[in-house]
Amino acid sequence: MKTLNINGQFHQVDVPDDMPLLWVIRDVLGMTGTKFGCGIAQCGACTVHVDGEAVRSCLYPVGTLDGKRVVTIEAVGGTPNGAKIQKAWLDREVVQCGYCQSGQIMSATALLDRIAKPTDADIDDAMSGNICRCGTYVRIRDAIHAAAEV
Secondary structure, eight states: OEEEEETTEEEEEOOOTTSBHHHIIIIISOOOSSOOOOSSSSSOTTEEEETTEEEETTSOBGGGOTTOEEEOHHHHTTSHHHHHHHHHHHHTTOOSSOTTHHHHHHHHHHHHHHOSSOOHHHHHHHHTTOOOTTOOHHHHHHHHHHHHHO
């Protein structure tokens, strides 16, 4: 039995150490905001924060989480930068199909947590692991800049 701190709440889960965090979040705990995309940590749809760092939960083994804090899309809006990013996403109408957006928002929030006023190069670097099939990259960059100005 493992105790996980997810979104500020402690959850007891009985899962193997090598089970990916994504499946614990989605299938065991029923939080479906974090998406399965590629399963090989290349698309970014499954991005969550572990101790403030954006990580790909599809390959992150749950057995490595002892004492760490996990934040998912369900709770990121409760953080100052998460709230700014979510508002900017709505204001700039970033979303088209929406499938990748939870991962995009998580990566963008982690970026603002690290760099208050990111440059285009900072944004490109931080967001390079998040794929948007709809191609909303220009609006994503604009929304990150807008959130950084608040």
